[in-house]
Amino acid sequence: KRLATEAGVADKAQFVQGDMFIADISKANVMALFLLPSNLLRLREKFLDLRAGSRIVSNTFSIQDWTADETVTVDNCEQWCTVMLYIVPAKVGGTWRVGSDVLELKQEYQMVSGTLTSGGQSTAVSGSLKGTELTLKAGTRAITANVQGNQINGTVTDGSAKSAWRATRLSASSS
Numbered sequence: 001k002r003l004a005t006e007a008g009v010a011d012k013a014q015f016v017q018g019d020m021f022i023a024d025i026s027k028a029n030v031m032a033l034f035l036l037p038s039n040l041l042r043l044r045e046k047f048l049d050l051r052a053g054s055r056i057v058s059n060t061f062s063i064q065d066w067t068a069d070e071t072v073t074v075d076n077c078e079q080w081c082t083v084m085l086y087i088v089p090a091k092v093g094g095t096w097r098v099g100s101d102v103l104e105l106k107q108e109y110q111m112v113s114g115t116l117t118s119g120g121q122s123t124a125v126s127g128s129l130k131g132t133e134l135t136l137k138a139g140t141r142a143i144t145a146n147v148q149g150n151q152i153n154g155t156v157t158d159g160s161a162k163s164a165w166r167a168t169r170l171s172a173s174s175s
Contacts, residue, residue, distance in 0.1 A: 026050065034059040034080070048109075052090035052147065053131030059083055066109045069130065089129035090147035096167040103167055112136065 004010040025046055040063045047056055060080045068084035093107035105114040110129045115122040116138045127136035136143040143165055145154025150169035
């Protein structure tokens with residue numbers, strides 16, 4: 001607390017002593033952690049329920065099955081030298097309506113895959129999330145958008161043509 005005060009961030013930081021597995025972390029938007037992999041695994045679902053865009057910084061140990069958005073290893077360091085940044089992704093798994101087209105998305109952490117069906121033809125879709133920022137590739141189309149609850153708004157680029165793009169959630173999935 002003293003160091004936070006000296007750094008001028010005491011009003012932005014909260015220090016809690018207690019059981020981390022039952023603590024309410026729902027309002028956290030940045031977490032700096034130095035926990036064993038087994039503890040990170042037990043907390044993983046709580047992390048994924050944080051607001052999209054929340055950041056989790058883990059020293060040395062990664063969160064099982066979740067690839068870090070960024071990893072940095074400090075040069076000339078003897079131990080505990082790797083830091084991983086995880087950005088909590090928005091939840092986009094499920095079925096979306098894009099005009100008269102249907103977009104089916106499956107999500108594994110920040111990675112997204114699925115199909116875009118238009119006029120009875122399906123095109124494979126792949127992409128990623130960085131918080132609420134979604135990038136998708138569907139055939140020759142590149143989509144950059146922002147997830148806002150049950151809406152995704154952005155731009156689709158196909159060759160030199162660029163236009164507004166919008167998806168509305170029809171149903172959610174747990175994947």
